Amino acid sequence: MNRLKVNQSNESPIILQFQNLQPNTQYFYIFEFYDIENITPEYLKTVYNKEKDYEFTTEFEQPMFSFKTFGLIGQPYTFNFSASGCARTASISTIFLDIYQNTYPQFFFMLGDLHYRDINTDSVDEFDFAYKQVFGSTTQRYLYQQVPIEYQFDDHDFGKNDADGNSPTRNTANLLYWKYVPHGNLHNYRPLFQDEELPQFPQEVKNIEEINEENIGSYRYQIIGRTIIITVDLRTFQNLEVLGDQFGNFSNARSILGKQQREWLITILDKVAITDWIQAVIFISSVNFHGETWDMFPHEQLLIADKLQNIQEVLEKQVLIVSSDSHMTAMKNGYNSYIQHLGLKYKYGLQETMCGSLDKSGSCKTQPLTFGPWLGKNHYTNIEIQDSQLRTCIIIRAFEKSSQLFFYNTCDDRLKSLEGKVKCPFDVLMRVVYVIASLLVSFGFLIIIYLIVKKCHKNSMRYSLVMREK
Template sequence: MSPLQPVATDPTAQAPTLSLLASWIVVLSLLLGWLAVARPAPLAAQPTGVSWAWSGAITEGSAVVVARLARGVSEARLVIAPDGTDAEVDALTVPARGYASPDAHGLVRFEATRLSPATRYRYRVETREGQHLEGRLRTWAAGPFSFRIAFASCATTGSNHRVFDAIRALTPDLFVHMGDFHYLNIGRNDAEAFRRGYDRVLDSSRQSALYRAVPIAYMYDDHDFGPNNSDGTSASRPAATAVYRDHVPHYPLQAGADTIQQAFDIGRARIIVTDTRSSREPVDAPRPRTMLGEAQRRWLEDELTRAKDAALVIWVNTVPWITKGNESTHEGWAPYAEERERLATLIDTLGLTRRLVMLSGDGHMAALDDGTNSAYMAGRGPDSRGFVVIHGAPLDRWPRTKGGPYSHGVSRRDHQFGLLDVADTGTALEVTASARDAYGQLVPGLELRLRCDQTGCATR
């Protein structure tokens, strides 16, 4: 047939072509739908004056906000007021008069004091020209106080997945980020590379919205401290710790320490956050090895001793504690068994085993153990019970199981996080630990309810 001849228009002849076209349209629609979830959504335009801001170090009467100003912006201030009040009348400004200048990297750190306990605040980081970013936070209270903590780890660098919206929608009072904030695997002492890492994450529209709506307590793990499985020998260590101190709204750190561990109270609960990377010895170092370093281990032992009368102790330990499934692995605490036993024995001696809940990440999974498998104290028997351990991960990373076994099992899927609800009745703490999916819904089977008082925590 000549190229100039008309093509037949018989509908029957056209049917296969149209059917094939329809099939491709369906496939393309499904592919585009998948990409909308799997790939970061386009970033929302940032104000020209303030690139990002987040809050943390919350107490009964204070908070810290750290912001990064755009290049060329020379001054900014923090305006903070109780939510629902007249900002012009009730607002506090930091500094009290005038504006603050950023450091050489555009960072400005605001310490807001004279806040009221158990109060929801809205804040605004603004430039002289009126450009601004807004956020929210809630202060704690001494004594009986109910609160919600979301916790998670492991997100692809700059992820903009909807899981961050799901966390924000549950309105937690604190988001505990347990590491792998990014996956840049920086293996050199390059502070600027770490600064770029923070910018890439905080420029994500969904993550930025979460961190402005919910105060953060953040502890790095291997991929955001150094290379995969990095330890205290990593060349990245000086840059990682220095940039953390500047960029993160953290609680007070130990003077002169190389590690960034911290502890604080929320109501009648004591939260202890340990740094499992900065002073960790290599897994092939002579035994006994240390995960925490001698100085941090002494600090942790002191913190546990001071917390022995707390109604609830929450230990944020970024890596798997339970490794009974394969003790020969190099994952988690297995290579540091002697130090693990020492700490478990102290916890048991202090009477804290039944009043301690451990939050963990690192493994790309959600998992829950009620104490059946977490006992590592000296003299333990086959029926010895440890404390509750719950893993919340990954935020946006492929699934992978680590450690175990876990009494309530493992959810090996992407886009997960943990939730810890603490309702203080004045005589007891009603605690609910659970794992949640990308929509904030309960992961079936991964929920545990406890009632905690001075005698310990019992399953409800």
């Protein structure tokens, strides 16, 4: 057993870096407390949530935790992760327990809106307190102690509702993300070929004064086996860049990605296209790729769709878009996946699963859908990449608490060929109301025309009688 001594004199998170770990291996660890006052069994219960199914198996009467390393890069490797988004501030919902106990993921991906503080100032203390509220929740802490966490902020945990790059919280949100959130190399251009030289990547900063346009932003990618997970930052750079003539004569169109992130993303997608051993692409978008936010930035939306479609249709790799923000659980199989621009509809056939919400009220923001939508809270999705020498498939299972909502397999041509005309319930209701109103209006016009004709006919009869009398 190896021991690592840590001295902590302030409230900053403790960062431990382990080296020389073996791939695809389960590791176990415990915490020992020394020279700390007021450490009692009751206190340890609050720290570890001892009553939440932990097994105390060591002589120190401390809970044992574990994590599992991933398989070798470039080799077939099957793994799964769960994903969702949109949690009330300091939520103590039991959905966080359900995620772990029902799916046992290798990691959990928080897709945005970790909290709803809607901070609108550059206060480090407010963001600091927001993170402490999240990790102070007994149920959330339970999940994050069991499995690694991946996280990408969206609007409510970046700033106020619909916050973009002009938000006064821009620098502070990124600074506190670096402080509290475990993550890999941000902006990484880590090569996809072993014989390439590893270029420099921006070093993280610890003071807000050190933030600049070279190091800001949380976009990154990670390779697990033969799967690449690409995560974009849709808040830090949104609405800052005017595209000008880069996408034709649209000088007033703005960017959601920003120049630096867009160039990075194009580079990564182009490398994926020429790297034979990459068999699956998971594209993480904190908002629906076929939804209202991306629709405001069609130039970059179409650019990404072109790249992903080439990878999926021409190169025959598996591609899945994973998103949240819409407060609904649903699936688009690509049959009716369109992008609209300048009155034209472009069909790309991209598959997208919409995850959530954890414990926020439901809504519906994209359509038509193949499965769903299931509105409301207590929703999450488990994504399994089944990778073997024969083929690679992505399995999607969506849940409400412990009940499965739908199942989808990207290798099942029957599921991919479903027409998928399911509409949002509100849209269906409004369409029914519209049809009824149209019928009533039409019927009303018919009645008016009938009355006018009747009156005209009656006047005509009177005129005929008068003429006869004369």
